[in-house]
Amino acid sequence: MRRSSLFLLLVIEVLSLFVFENMRALFATLEAREREGITAMAELQADLYVLRLGRTPPPRSDGFASIERLAAGTDGRQVVTGEDGAPLLEVRRRLADGSGLRFRRPLRSPQLGSFLGMRKVLTLLIVILGLAIVLSGVYLAMQLRRRKAAPGAQARAAGTGSPLQDYLVEMKSAQQDLQELVAAQRRAAGAQEELNRGIVQNIHLGVIYVSAAGRVEIFNPAAQRLFGRSFAAAKNAPLETVLSGHPELARFILAAVGRSAAEIESGPFVFAVEVVPIGAEQDGAPADAAPAGEKLQGRLALVRDVGEERRRERVRRQGENLMMLGEMAASLAHEVRNSLGVVLGYSKAMSGEPEKTAKIVREIQFLTEMMEGFLRFARPVDKVARKPVALGPLVAAAGAAHELAVDLPASPLQVQGDPLLLNVVLGNLALNARQAGAKRLGVRFAAGPPAAMVIADDGPGIPAANAEKVWLPFFSSRDKGTGMGLATVKKLLSALGADIQLLNPGQPGAQFKITFYS
DSSP, X not given: OOHHHHHHHHHXXXXXXXXXHHHHHHHHHHHHHXXXXXXXXXXXXXXXXXXXXXXXXXXXXXXXXXXXXXXXXXXXXXXXXXXXXXXXXXXXXXOTTSOEEEEEEESOOHHHHHHHHHHHHHHHHHHHHHHHHHHHHHHHHHHHHHSOHHHHHHHHHHTOHHHHXXXXXXXXXXXXXXXXXXXXXXXXXXXXXXXXXXXXXXXXXXXXXEETTSBEEEEOHHHHHHHTOOHHHHTTSBHHHHTTTOHHHHHHHHHOOSSEEEEEEXXXXXXEEEEEEEXXXXXXXXXXXXXXXXXXXXXXXXXXXXXHHHHHHHHHHHHHHHHHHHHHHHHHHHHHHHHHHHHHHHHXXXXXXXXXXXXXXXXXXXXXXXXXXXXXXXXXXXXXXXXXXXXXXXXXHHHHHTTOEEEOOSSOOEEEEOHHHHHHHHHHHHHHHHHTTOOEEEEEEEOOXXXXXXXXXXXXXXXXXXXXXXXXXXXXXXXXXXXXXXXXXXXXXXXXTEEEEESOTTSSSOEEEEEEOO
């Protein structure tokens, strides 16, 4: 082989080695980014799994190989070796009760396998090219020793045309291949970014990303609906301004140093919020271990309103408490009623003092009526119908039955419920208003969701000290009142999946709001 061709071959081999080494470095970078993407997605899925705990049906595994409950929980992640020798990603999350969950999933994907395979192939090619360069260099050195310098220089000058042209063509081809590879990597990165953007835009949780300076950079549609502010108005604005109606929530997000979670009440809202500091890591330590502000890039907050869930839970607990109270008192009321019957029989047989006998009979009849009412209250509501019910006619009928004028709104309201139970509820409210001295009922409807109705009378109102007691059995501010009217209203509405509350304790004209959650 001519020395010029051998020299050109050696140059091509060195350049090829350089190209392959750069390609291997590129695939190593792609492999590292893919691992980071898998890790970030696993952490997001673990966070979503923790937020969905306690729902019905139970949350899915979201692709994890295993999910284990731990006695003591910490937040963090690490890569461990599985039983088959393959790497496993292990994500730990701490729960509110101090326990934890450990999520495991294989650290692999089709793209990761492709990148790893390409890197191995390029490593093999680099080794082969290295050996080829060594052999070519040794052979060229031997050729230079055998020939004189002048003839060798002439030969190199005579043979530089065609090999140099081939070399330029090869370099241009390698450059084009490298450009195509970079373009493909950019397309893959763009697709991954588009996927992440789609997740943030469509997730039901409010996602807020705040920079280290406290300014909003991400404000997804769920957050816009939750806080009533557009992305254009929130972008680059201070978080205190964006959440001006909820200062406690803004302070909690900005004060979070490590991963933090809490429920924050703000007016009618109850926010379940989790804050994850971004970039607050040092030497691979988890964010919880990093000092405040250490390399902090920003904070990611996941927010949702759980107020309705808490209200539903309160209604459910109230129903359970009423059922338990009824079960405990039913047997006692039964025995008292039997004893009152015996006393009533003997008192009627007394003839010496008719006035005292009449008083005894009235008291016994009052106690008997009260026990009968309580026994009816204690019985469980076995069957609850679910069909469309117009509330306006029911309120009008209840007011007419107790000689009350009713002012109905122009727009009707229809809910899913049991007309018989609703008739009892509205009848008891109208009776209470009449007994308190009211002459008129005012009604307001709210279509919701959830649907609601406010009933107001023109009576003297309910004292603030009695605002919670009026829902208890046997409590009455009237002489000889049984105290079962509003207790029965509370129980029947709980059975209907609704709730009632007094809006204006201590003010004239009692206002009751009934909210229909189902």
